[in-house]
Amino acid sequence: MFHLIDRRLNGKNKSAVNRERFLRRFKGQIKEAVARAVKDRSITDIEKGEKVSIPVKDVNEPTFGHAQGGVSERVYPGNREYLRGDEIDRPDGGGGGGNGGAGNGGDGEDDFAFELSREEFLNFFFDDLELPHLIKTQLQQTVLMKQVRAGYTSDGTPTNIHVVRSLRSALGRRIALSAQPMEALNTLQDQLDELLESRDEHSPEVATLQAEIRHLKARLASIPFLDPFDLKYTNRVRIPMPTTQAVMFCVMDVSGSMDEEKKDIAKRFFILLYLFLTRAYDKIELVFIRHHTQAFEVNEDEFFHARDTGGTVVSSALKLVKQVITERYASSDWNIYVAQASDGDNWDSDSPICRDLLSNELLPLLQYYAYVEITQGDPQNLWYEYETVAAQHKHFAMRRIKEAGSIWPIFRDLFKKERAGA
Amino acid sequence: MKTREKTRKDAAAGAPLRTPLSTGSEWTFDLIQRYYDEIARIAAENGLDTYPNQLEIISAEQMMDAYASVGMPVMYHHWSYGKHFLSTQKNYQRGAMGLAYEIVINSNPCISYLMEENTMTMQALVIAHAAFGHNSFFKGNYLFRSWTEADAIIDYLVFARGYIAECEARYGEERVEELLDSCHALMNYGVDRYKRPQRLSLDKEHARQAEREAYLQSQVNTLWRTIPKLMDEREQLSEAQRFPAEPQENLLYFIEKYAPLLEPWQREVVRIIRKVAQYFYPQRQTQVMNEGWATFWHYTLMNQMYDEGLITDAAVMEFLHSHTNVVAQPGIDSPYYNGINPYALGFAMYRDIQRICTEPTREDEIWFPELVGQDWRKSLDFAMRNFKDESFINQYLSPKLIRDFRFFSILDDDYQSRLKISAIHNDTGYREIRHMLSAQYDLASREPNIQVYDVNTRGDRMLTLRHFQHNRRPLANSVHEVLKHVARLWGFTVKLESVDAGGKTILSYECRLEKRHGQ
Numbered sequence: 001m002f003h004l005i006d007r008r009l010n011g012k013n014k015s016a017v018n019r020e021r022f023l024r025r026f027k028g029q030i031k032e033a034v035a036r037a038v039k040d041r042s043i044t045d046i047e048k049g050e051k052v053s054i055p056v057k058d059v060n061e062p063t064f065g066h067a068q069g070g071v072s073e074r075v076y077p078g079n080r081e082y083l084r085g086d087e088i089d090r091p092d093g094g095g096g097g098g099n100g101g102a103g104n105g106g107d108g109e110d111d112f113a114f115e116l117s118r119e120e121f122l123n124f125f126f127d128d129l130e131l132p133h134l135i136k137t138q139l140q141q142t143v144l145m146k147q148v149r150a151g152y153t154s155d156g157t158p159t160n161i162h163v164v165r166s167l168r169s170a171l172g173r174r175i176a177l178s179a180q181p182m183e184a185l186n187t188l189q190d191q192l193d194e195l196l197e198s199r200d201e202h203s204p205e206v207a208t209l210q211a212e213i214r215h216l217k218a219r220l221a222s223i224p225f226l227d228p229f230d231l232k233y234t235n236r237v238r239i240p241m242p243t244t245q246a247v248m249f250c251v252m253d254v255s256g257s258m259d260e261e262k263k264d265i266a267k268r269f270f271i272l273l274y275l276f277l278t279r280a281y282d283k284i285e286l287v288f289i290r291h292h293t294q295a296f297e298v299n300e301d302e303f304f305h306a307r308d309t310g311g312t313v314v315s316s317a318l319k320l321v322k323q324v325i326t327e328r329y330a331s332s333d334w335n336i337y338v339a340q341a342s343d344g345d346n347w348d349s350d351s352p353i354c355r356d357l358l359s360n361e362l363l364p365l366l367q368y369y370a371y372v373e374i375t376q377g378d379p380q381n382l383w384y385e386y387e388t389v390a391a392q393h394k395h396f397a398m399r400r401i402k403e404a405g406s407i408w409p410i411f412r413d414l415f416k417k418e419r420a421g422a
Numbered sequence: 423m424k425t426r427e428k429t430r431k432d433a434a435a436g437a438p439l440r441t442p443l444s445t446g447s448e449w450t451f452d453l454i455q456r457y458y459d460e461i462a463r464i465a466a467e468n469g470l471d472t473y474p475n476q477l478e479i480i481s482a483e484q485m486m487d488a489y490a491s492v493g494m495p496v497m498y499h500h501w502s503y504g505k506h507f508l509s510t511q512k513n514y515q516r517g518a519m520g521l522a523y524e525i526v527i528n529s530n531p532c533i534s535y536l537m538e539e540n541t542m543t544m545q546a547l548v549i550a551h552a553a554f555g556h557n558s559f560f561k562g563n564y565l566f567r568s569w570t571e572a573d574a575i576i577d578y579l580v581f582a583r584g585y586i587a588e589c590e591a592r593y594g595e596e597r598v599e600e601l602l603d604s605c606h607a608l609m610n611y612g613v614d615r616y617k618r619p620q621r622l623s624l625d626k627e628h629a630r631q632a633e634r635e636a637y638l639q640s641q642v643n644t645l646w647r648t649i650p651k652l653m654d655e656r657e658q659l660s661e662a663q664r665f666p667a668e669p670q671e672n673l674l675y676f677i678e679k680y681a682p683l684l685e686p687w688q689r690e691v692v693r694i695i696r697k698v699a700q701y702f703y704p705q706r707q708t709q710v711m712n713e714g715w716a717t718f719w720h721y722t723l724m725n726q727m728y729d730e731g732l733i734t735d736a737a738v739m740e741f742l743h744s745h746t747n748v749v750a751q752p753g754i755d756s757p758y759y760n761g762i763n764p765y766a767l768g769f770a771m772y773r774d775i776q777r778i779c780t781e782p783t784r785e786d787e788i789w790f791p792e793l794v795g796q797d798w799r800k801s802l803d804f805a806m807r808n809f810k811d812e813s814f815i816n817q818y819l820s821p822k823l824i825r826d827f828r829f830f831s832i833l834d835d836d837y838q839s840r841l842k843i844s845a846i847h848n849d850t851g852y853r854e855i856r857h858m859l860s861a862q863y864d865l866a867s868r869e870p871n872i873q874v875y876d877v878n879t880r881g882d883r884m885l886t887l888r889h890f891q892h893n894r895r896p897l898a899n900s901v902h903e904v905l906k907h908v909a910r911l912w913g914f915t916v917k918l919e920s921v922d923a924g925g926k927t928i929l930s931y932e933c934r935l936e937k938r939h940g941q
Contacts, residue, residue, distance in 0.1 A: 002462075002475035002553070003531070004454060007484065008538055014487035015507040021599070022504030051512075059505055062607055062903035064870050070894030071835045075859040077762060078753020079830035079846055087840040088832075114508035115515065 023120065029054040030116070034124040035408060053113035126276050145238040156233025165232035173230060177223050185216040246335040246367075247285040248277055249321050250303065253342035255292040255312035262374045265404050266341040267304055269372055272411050273339055274300075287324055291317035297324065314346045314382060315353045322361055335367045344373045346382040355385040363393050370414045371398040440731040447541035447740075454536070457546045458553075464726050465554045469799050470719065472557040473572060474531040477549065485525070485537050486510050492702070493525045495533065496579040498586040498694075500602050526552035528560040528705070530572040543737040547744065550723040555716025562807045563711070565704035575701055581628065582694045589687050601688055604907035605674065605695035610869055612674030612696040613703045635686035669873040669888065673908070674699070676874045682883055683913035692911070707810045707865055714768015715806055718776075721745060721769070751827065770827070774820050775802055785821055811863035819856045821847075829855050836894075870897055872918070883914040891922050896929075905933040 023030060033052035082088075116124070152165055192209045199206055250270050254263065277284050288303035289295055292310030295317040321338060329336060346354070363369060373383055379400070390396045399410045443460065444453050454477070465472070480488070490507035491497035527533040534552035536545050560566050571578070590598045605612070670676045677684070678692040705712065724745075728738045751766035752758040778786045779798035787794050793801055805818060824847045831854065833844040845851035845858070861867055875888035885908070889897060897920060909916040913935065920929040 002458060002477060004451060004458075005476065005478045006451070007478045007480045010480075010484070014484070015490045015504060017499045018490065018501060018504030019507055020504070021499060021501040021595075022508060025501045025599075060900075061502055061603070062900035062907070063610060064872055064889075064904055065898040065900055066870055066895045067898040069836045069896045070891070071833070072893060072895060073831055073833045073844060073858055075762075075829050075831045075855055075862060076754040077751055077827040077829055078755060078759070079828040080753070080755065082830055082843045082846060084843055084846055084848070084851060086843040088843070090834070090839070090841055112505070112509070114512050 023116075026054055026058065027124075029058055031124050031127065034116075034121060051113055051115050053111035056112045059112045122275065122279055126279060145240055147236045147238055150235045150237045152232045153235040154232060156235070160233040160236070162232045162234045166226070166230050169232060170226045170230035173227060174223055174225070178220055181216050181219050185213060185220070188213050188216065245283055245285075246281060246337065247287060247329050248273070249287045249289060249324070249336070249338040250274070251289045251291070251295075251317050251321065251338060251340040252303065253292070253312060253314070253317075253340075253345075254290045254308060255343075255345065256309045257312065257345040258343050258374075262343050265374045265401055265407060266372075268404065268407050269341055269374075269401070269411065270339070271304070272407065276411075276415065285329075287321075289317050289320055289324075291320070295320040312342075312345050312347065313350050314342065315350050315357055318354055318357045318362060322357070325362075325365055336365055337368050337370075338362070338366060339370045339372075341372050341374060342382070343375045344377075344380045344382050346380070348381055351381045351385040354382065355389055358386075358389050358396070359392060363389070363396060367395060369393075369396045371396070372410065372414075373398065373400045374402075375400065376402050440734070442734045442737070443732050444542055445734055445736075447543065449540070449542040449545050453542055454545055454549075457542070458549055460727060460732055461546065461550050461554060461723055464723050464730075465550075465558075465719070468719075468722065469803065470554050470558040471561055472532065472554060473529075473561050475553045475557065476531040476533045477553060478533060478535050479538055480535050481538050482514070485535065486514060488525050488535060493527060494579055495527065496576060496583055498579075498583040498602075499590075500606075501599065502606065524548040524552045526556045527575075528556075528566060528570060528572055528701075529575050532557040532560060532572070541740065543733065543740045544744065546727070546733070546737075547720055547724060547741055551716045551720035554723065555719035556712060558719070559708075559712050559715045559806060562803070563704070563708060563810075564808055565708060565810055569704050570701050578697065582698070585631075585694065586691060589691060593687065598691070600910065601691055602695070604910045605692055607904045607907040608673050608677075608911075609695060609699045611872060612672060612699040614672055614675070614700065615866075631690060635690065639686055639689075664876045665879050666874060666877070669875050671871075671873050672696075673872070673874060673887070677908075677911045680877070681912050684911070704810075707812070707863075710764040710768040710771075710811045710863065711806065711809060711814050712768070713765045714770075714772050717745075717749060717765050717769040718772035718802075721773075753828070767827070770823055771814070771818055772802060772805070774823050775805060775818055778820065783822075789820060790818075812860050815863060816856060816860035819859060821852045824852055824855055829859065831855055831858050867892060870895075875919070885912045885914065885916045887916065887918045889918060889920045891920055891928070894922070896920070897931075901931055902933070905931055909933040909935045 030052060033054055152162060188209055192206065192213065195203075195206055195209065250273065252266050252270065258266070274286065277286065286300070288298050288300060290298055290303060291312075291314070292308070293313045293316065294310075297320065317340070325336060358369070371386055373379070383398075383400075386396075386398055390398055397414055399414060401407055401410055443456050458475075458477070486507060488495070489510050490503045492503075497503065524537075525535045532553065534548065534557075536548055540548065560572060566572070586598060586602075666676070674692055674696040678689050678696065681689075684692070724733070724738070724741050727733050733741075749763070749766045749769045751763045752760075775793060776798045778790050778793045779796050779801050782790075782794040805814065809817060828847055830846040830851075831844045833842045835842075845854040847855070871890040871892060873888055873890070874885070876886040878884045878886075887908070897918075901918065905916055905918055915932065915934045917933075918931045919927045920931075922928050
């Protein structure tokens, strides 16, 4: 007697809850580990899941146990040369005598390592980040309506008929309406049966009874199976869904002075930004602009992969941004963000133009402007010009990135959640 | 093809006719059914008495899930199972570890998991090992018979999971998690070692729970009543008396019954953990016996199938390959050494009993006169039913096995600078080694002996635990962490005293806890 059950189709994620609880419990440590992991990642696999490890002492569950010391006598297999009474040196660390095994087991003991899925990884990664000042159009934008279910109603369109509910109420009504005549019918039928035993079929009493029975049967038959009164409809109501529209301009300098290393850092910065935006916001448009002496709007793929080079005129890019905004993103409807990465090299005479462009034309349209300068050298004229802009405008932020390792902290710094009331 | 095979076999004098149940490595439901029937028939011929079987086909992911929740199909939620899952998953994906071929649950019907990745031969091996080996052990061994409820465990776990989920909804996941953490820390001290626990039953559990809550609280209240009674002289004298009068070894039970500040639901959760611990207690005491028994029977059953021509040469080679892996015992100097392999030791011991019954040597006649010439099936059955690891080894470990395993013992005394070999596999050493190995499997000597010693019922309500040192072995550092958990459960300061063999307190640990409201 036995049962063979195929359980393969049952849910396989039985441990999901426990896993999630584990992650939640050690959130702090995992976040640190994630930040550490990101530091040395190349652009292409930043989006993959990640193996992270957290100190094992944090995840241990303590129980009472023995420590080394005292007297212990234990039996081991595999004696080769020992005789009774032999003395041997105490192995290091093995203590109670796990001679061979202790060393092996010891290595991995410091960290508890495990894999995070891509989703989880990015969750920890972008935790606590947001686009600053994302409010403007929430108030102005016409809201979208969304349909949600809201129980049942007794009128509606035929497409919304809820069959089960309708039939259930039809059944209830039929039972209610037929109860009384059914009872009467049964009594009459009994009387008739009784009567027929003593009288013959044609006697007048029998005839009246039969007439009454016919009448009742007709009444029962006339109860409709389904009455318009029974119909129930699924109710859907429209509720307003506040939405925000946002567009992010990614502006990258690809001039000759940006060597491969700098471009790599810039790309990493933008990839972070790109991932963050596409994950965190459903409705966000991205505009990619690359420039040397001229600026071009390109698609995502070209932005990250194409190689071209030349001199540097930053204002060309700013002009293009302005142009795109006026053409496509009338500022009352859109939250507009710009992120710019450059090595700070610019034509000397161009930098003041950039400053004026920013201060007078662009910044009034924008929610936030983030400028990162990737260089190990001293700041150049563009940086100084931008500093005067930053002094006047609170929503203009600038940072310097010296090496790949500091991308992440700077990114976090630029997009960290603002404290309430700040 | 088939006929040629037949004639060839016929020609080989007396060789059995080979009509294997299957030839490839693929399994189908139909094949599993046929293998099961054959294995069941052979098992019955060998007198194995089992619970009804339930075989469940699962995928590797599901196996990992099962792993993570200590093998049980139903379990309450806790982060530690998530941790377990993550490490299993990592090891498995890295290829560092194959999954166990089988998990079997001591329940009635007995549930065994077959992984879909297994070949037909492996499925047969698992069926023989789990569905007949372990199953008959669960049904026969005295510890399982008297300490666990195969009929009720799944129901009880359903109740436990529901109850704990309800507590989470009502009192917040965080509070429940804290409580579970603390209980888990004391899980090994939540078992009755000598008293038989009450029978489990889902319905009764529901019915009794409310009643129990009210009653327990009233008991606690009586103990902690602070209104002064009229005390006569005698009572004042008896104030010196300790509570509890006798030291208590079941810490969780003591906490459940007497912790002053626990709310009724918390007591119930403590009780659930206690019951679960109790359920696993026999397994921890019969590792060698249980695995050895299952291994012995898969070996015996599979070999008989081969002898009857039911499995192919290829299949038996595959079977032997994994069987040999299972019962390998690396020596202490091997890099793979990881303690004594319970499969190896158990399997060797049952095989040895079989050998002593059927082909005894002069030595065996002196050491095991009661086995020589007996029916080996009856002797094995007796051994399986009436022992636990400790007593099993003490009774049955033969000189031959000590020689085969080349057992030796090392005396590690921290007063001496060097280790000393105290016994090896020779005439003077056999009994010592047997005795020591047996003691090594005694749970009481593996875990520190810690008991509830005293509660200050009239003053600050401090709980005093006592650690009775054995061979001067000190407590591990984790004691501080565990004491925090005890203090959280008890609600007041907890002290732990280490007492040496002479009854003198040599060390004491303390975890202070100021009384807080709502704690």
